Amino acid sequence: xxxxxxxxxxxxxxxxxxxxxxxxxxxxxxxxxxxxxxxxxxxxxxxxxxxxxxxxxxxxxxxxxxxxxxxxxxxxxxxxxxxxxxxxxxxxxxxxxxxxxxxxxxxxxxxxxxxxxxxxxxxxxxxxxxxxxxxxxxxxxxxxxxxxxxxxxxxxxxxxxxxxxxxxxxxxxxxxxxxxxxxxxxxxxxxxxxxxxxxxxxxxxxxxxxxxxxxxxxxxxxxxxxxxxxxxxxxxxxxxxxxxxxxxxxxxxxxxxxxxxxx
Numbered sequence: 001x002x003x004x005x006x007x008x009x010x011x012x013x014x015x016x017x018x019x020x021x022x023x024x025x026x027x028x029x030x031x032x033x034x035x036x037x038x039x040x041x042x043x044x045x046x047x048x049x050x051x052x053x054x055x056x057x058x059x060x061x062x063x064x065x066x067x068x069x070x071x072x073x074x075x076x077x078x079x080x081x082x083x084x085x086x087x088x089x090x091x092x093x094x095x096x097x098x099x100x101x102x103x104x105x106x107x108x109x110x111x112x113x114x115x116x117x118x119x120x121x122x123x124x125x126x127x128x129x130x131x132x133x134x135x136x137x138x139x140x141x142x143x144x145x146x147x148x149x150x151x152x153x154x155x156x157x158x159x160x161x162x163x164x165x166x167x168x169x170x171x172x173x174x175x176x177x178x179x180x181x182x183x184x185x186x187x188x189x190x191x192x193x194x195x196x197x198x199x200x201x202x203x204x205x206x207x208x209x210x211x212x213x214x215x216x217x218x219x220x221x222x223x224x225x226x227x228x229x230x231x232x233x234x235x236x237x238x239x240x241x242x243x244x245x246x247x248x249x250x251x252x253x254x255x256x257x258x259x260x261x262x263x
Contacts, residue, residue: 045106045113046203046236046246051095051180052121052143054078060128064135066160072135074125078182081158081165083258088165088222092180092242096123098252100141100152100174105232105248111205112232114176114246118145120152133160141171163213164223164257170250177252179245186219187237193226199237206233213255225255 056076063073069084078091091097100120106113125139135158142151152173159166171177189195193210206215212227216235226233226245234246245252 044203044205045108045111046205046234046238047114047116048236048239049099049101049116049119049178049244050121050239051092051097051099051242052123054094054096054122055124057124057126060125060137064128064130064158066135066158066165067133068160070160070165072158072165074128074137079156081167081256083164083222085221085258088220088256088258089184089218089224089254090182092182095180095242096121096141097156097180098123098141098154098169098171099178099180100171101176101178101246102145103175112234112248119143120145120150120171120174123154125154125156134158141174161255163255165255167254167256169252172250174250176246176248177250179247179252179254181243181245183237183241183243184218184220184222187216187243188218189216190214190223194235199235201237203234203236203238206235208232212253221258223255223257225253227253227255 056074061074061076063071065071071082073080077094079097080090081088101116102118103114103116106115120141120143122142123139124142125137127138129136137156139154140151141154142149152171155170157168169177169179187199188197189199193207193215194204199216206226209229212225212229214223215226217223226235228249228251232248236244236246
């Protein structure tokens with residue numbers, strides 16, 4: 001009889017332990033449910049804007065030599081800027097290199113928040129002018145807005161400078177310009193413009209009024225700046241396979257330079 005009593009008490013203890021474990025697990029789950037969103041939060045006010053279609057007329061395709069080893073290539077698949085050391089950046093493959101945004105900026109939690117009313121995501125490039133140290137591509141961005149086709153003039157200029165290549169994407173009539181780049185491994189911020197660590201899978205606002213010469217580096221040994229410096233700028237690495245540069249102006253600028261490879 002004593003044996004059975006001990007076994008009974010053992011079962012009671014086991015049931016109590018199971019109930020305790022379940023209670024602790026439930027409490028942990030509840031705690032994680034409230035804690036994780038704050039830790040993993042990626043919504044900092046940047047609105048994801050996907051690229052659209054890219055059409056590059058055959059007469060505007062090819063490689064333009066800018067000088068000092070820098071080139072820009074325009075193909076039906078997109079644009080590529082290269083240095084003597086190799087490719088620096090590519091626009092998103094088989095998608096529009098830029099998009100136009102109609103909207104405005106607000107503020108939340110001490111940082112900007114985008115209010116997007118409409119986007120023009122498709123790009124047509126139908127003219128190019130190549131001069132020593134300069135290649136200028138013209139066309140339009142377009143889309144259907146409120147049931148009607150709407151377009152804006154687009155001009156993308158690649159200019160050789162003492163620092164490397166200065167890129168200007170100008171969309172007349174846009175409130176903001178988004179540059180769609182192919183994702184590059186090892187995208188790391190440069191202090192004080194962006195945090196000095198890997199920027200992967202998150203969105204970031206550029207420090208206000210910070211210069212555009214050095215914003216981030218990549219595994220391709222490229223140094224990239226974002227401008228104009230007086231405008232609100234963001235960097236969005238959340239979309240899979242691309243890196244989007246948001247500039248709240250009708251002009252977005254990038255400064256591109258290569259880092260010399262050792263020995």
